[in-house]
Amino acid sequence: MSDFQAWMAAQQARVETALTEALPEARHAPQRLHDAMRYAVLGGGKRVRPLLAFAAGELAQADPLRVTRAAIAVEMIHAYSLVHDDMPAMDNDVLRRGKPTVHVEFDEATALLAGDALQSLAFEALAQPGLADDAAVQLNMLNILAAASGSRGMAGGQAIDLESVGKPLELPELEFMHILKTGALIRASVNLGALCGKPMSEADMKNLDHYAKCVGLAFQVVDDVLDAEASTATLGKTAGKDAASNKPTYVSLLGLAEARQLAGELRADAHAALAGFGEEAARLRQLADYIVLREF
Amino acid sequence: MSDFQAWMAAQQARVETALTEALPEARHAPQRLHDAMRYAVLGGGKRVRPLLAFAAGELAQADPLRVTRAAIAVEMIHAYSLVHDDMPAMDNDVLRRGKPTVHVEFDEATALLAGDALQSLAFEALAQPGLADDAAVQLNMLNILAAASGSRGMAGGQAIDLESVGKPLELPELEFMHILKTGALIRASVNLGALCGKPMSEADMKNLDHYAKCVGLAFQVVDDVLDAEASTATLGKTAGKDAASNKPTYVSLLGLAEARQLAGELRADAHAALAGFGEEAARLRQLADYIVLREF
Numbered sequence: 116m117s118d119f120q121a122w123m124a125a126q127q128a129r130v131e132t133a134l135t136e137a138l139p140e141a142r143h144a145p146q147r148l149h150d151a152m153r154y155a156v157l158g159g160g161k162r163v164r165p166l167l168a169f170a171a172g173e174l175a176q177a178d179p180l181r182v183t184r185a186a187i188a189v190e191m192i193h194a195y196s197l198v199h200d201d202m203p204a205m206d207n208d209v210l211r212r213g214k215p216t217v218h219v220e221f222d223e224a225t226a227l228l229a230g231d232a233l234q235s236l237a238f239e240a241l242a243q244p245g246l247a248d249d250a251a252v253q254l255n256m257l258n259i260l261a262a263a264s265g266s267r268g269m270a271g272g273q274a275i276d277l278e279s280v281g282k283p284l285e286l287p288e289l290e291f292m293h294i295l296k297t298g299a300l301i302r303a304s305v306n307l308g309a310l311c312g313k314p315m316s317e318a319d320m321k322n323l324d325h326y327a328k329c330v331g332l333a334f335q336v337v338d339d340v341l342d343a344e345a346s347t348a349t350l351g352k353t354a355g356k357d358a359a360s361n362k363p364t365y366v367s368l369l370g371l372a373e374a375r376q377l378a379g380e381l382r383a384d385a386h387a388a389l390a391g392f393g394e395e396a397a398r399l400r401q402l403a404d405y406i407v408l409r410e411f
Numbered sequence: 412m413s414d415f416q417a418w419m420a421a422q423q424a425r426v427e428t429a430l431t432e433a434l435p436e437a438r439h440a441p442q443r444l445h446d447a448m449r450y451a452v453l454g455g456g457k458r459v460r461p462l463l464a465f466a467a468g469e470l471a472q473a474d475p476l477r478v479t480r481a482a483i484a485v486e487m488i489h490a491y492s493l494v495h496d497d498m499p500a501m502d503n504d505v506l507r508r509g510k511p512t513v514h515v516e517f518d519e520a521t522a523l524l525a526g527d528a529l530q531s532l533a534f535e536a537l538a539q540p541g542l543a544d545d546a547a548v549q550l551n552m553l554n555i556l557a558a559a560s561g562s563r564g565m566a567g568g569q570a571i572d573l574e575s576v577g578k579p580l581e582l583p584e585l586e587f588m589h590i591l592k593t594g595a596l597i598r599a600s601v602n603l604g605a606l607c608g609k610p611m612s613e614a615d616m617k618n619l620d621h622y623a624k625c626v627g628l629a630f631q632v633v634d635d636v637l638d639a640e641a642s643t644a645t646l647g648k649t650a651g652k653d654a655a656s657n658k659p660t661y662v663s664l665l666g667l668a669e670a671r672q673l674a675g676e677l678r679a680d681a682h683a684a685l686a687g688f689g690e691e692a693a694r695l696r697q698l699a700d701y702i703v704l705r706e707f
Contacts, residue, residue: 222500
């Protein structure tokens with residue numbers, strides 16, 4: 116196991132422990148709801164957003180205990196969005212990470228409420244005192260997470276995604292959609308991790324945010340590439356689920372080769388944004404590589 | 412119009428204006444989502460929770476501009492919960508305040524996302540700087556709202572409510588459900604209004620919280636009484652929608668006369684909790700009367 120893999124495994128374990136403790140116990144009423152919340156959050160996922168928060172926290176020399184709390188808040192938002200996205204009214208998915216989705220394992224009403232309650236719990240976790248030396252900084256962190264989650268962030272991106280099915284989106288519209296849908300929460304993860312630590316200059320925060328923007332977009336481009344490749348290889352079709360549902364993707368707009376090239380360019384941009392930082396940005400650099408180079 | 416009615420109308424207008432400004436404009440993308448959010452929140456409702464926040468704010472001599480921001484945060488949480496509760500997976504209601512519900516006027520996916528985005532926006536509104544002199548107090552306010560909204564508050568009460576259909580709930584279980592489902596957010600409204608103002612003693616805050624608890628429960632008991640009476644009068648049945656769907660209510664457990672008596676006792680308790688306060692608690696007293704005495 117490389118040093119980076121060991122670091123990832125350690126952060127993932129730290130997040131799992133913190134989530135296990137922060138989620139209400141399933142034996143407490145309402146039990147079925149708490150059971151569903153734990154089912155939705157625990158025991159799965161690459162925890163990419165927490166990893167980005169920890170890496171940004173290392174850059175800002177933040178107390179890992181603080182970053183952990185910010186990281187679980189972001190991960191709860193991410194988990195709630197998956198629960199709601201999987202519901203029949205949205206993507207109607209029955210499997211997630213090899214397990215039945217929440218509305219299949221429980222029921223639709225419980226999935227709806229579990230998602231709602233996870234969003235509340237995310238803000239509750241981030242509002243516990245002591246996440247920053249200055250409470251005003253912590254208020255700013257709450258603002259960042261709320262804005263990244265709402266109609267001009269993740270939920271808004273999801274709305275545009277739903278509207279786009281069967282419509283010929285142009286590249287700038289596709290990019291706008293992804294900047295909201297997945298990019299906003301990834302940028303929030305990086306910014307929150309950094310804000311847990313020592314104050315950084317405005318220029319440094321700007322570079323860090325640009326890194327996060329590139330990584331967030333690269334993440335989506337690579338997802339599209341992997342989706343298209345997986346189906347080409349295993350299903351013998353030229354594109355997978357997205358093409359089947361007539362959703363525009365980077366691959367459908369650019370073709371596979373150009374989409375791959377775009378991912379590579381975004382990776383280079385992410386590295387360039389970190390050029391002014393030293394060794395403390397090593398984990399951020401490794402994560403950019405990990406996100407772009409996974410599987411291909 | 413009585414002085415109290417004029418006060419209510421003035422606060423309701425203030426809330427409407429603030430909500431109109433705080434909600435993203437419908438002309439901004441994603442337009443359909445923003446349109447649905449505005450449809451869900453604007454132009455309707457008694458604004459009971461904001462009224463309670465304003466009344467508590469008067470007791471604490473709070474700046475009305477601050478209380479307005481706390482009030483719209485609570486109202487956005489309330490509005491999102493109605494959007495999700497009305498969906499087919501939950502209560503499957505097609506009308507709300509005489510208008511088609513959000514999933515009927517728009518679609519289920521938009522209703523789901525509009526509710527989600529309204530919850531985020533509530534926390535964003537409450538996290539704007541300057542709601543309290545001390546940012547740590549404001550963090551506490553965010554904690555209160557998040558806890559009141561989540562699985563040990565409103566969302567949890569809704570989960571218990573859904574599980575209880577067709578089951579013989581006992582009175583303590585019914586009370587537990589309502590303390591979470593409607594009581595938690597009503598208590599939060601009162602507490603947030605007070606926290607916008609001058610610091611109060613722990614004993615005073617405790618009395619105020621007890622007032623809120625009584626008012627929250629009374630609100631639900633009166634709802635059950637009105638539901639039963641309306642149908643008796645207009646439909647010729649002994650109970651209305653709740654009985655038809657086999658939901659336990661205060662009326663089904665206690666009978667109409669005893670439920671009315673309970674509402675009266677809770678009103679008296681609410682007044683008793685305010686006994687140590689002077690004229691500054693006048694609006695809180697009037698609101699307790701308004702909530703219990705409406706329509707009967």
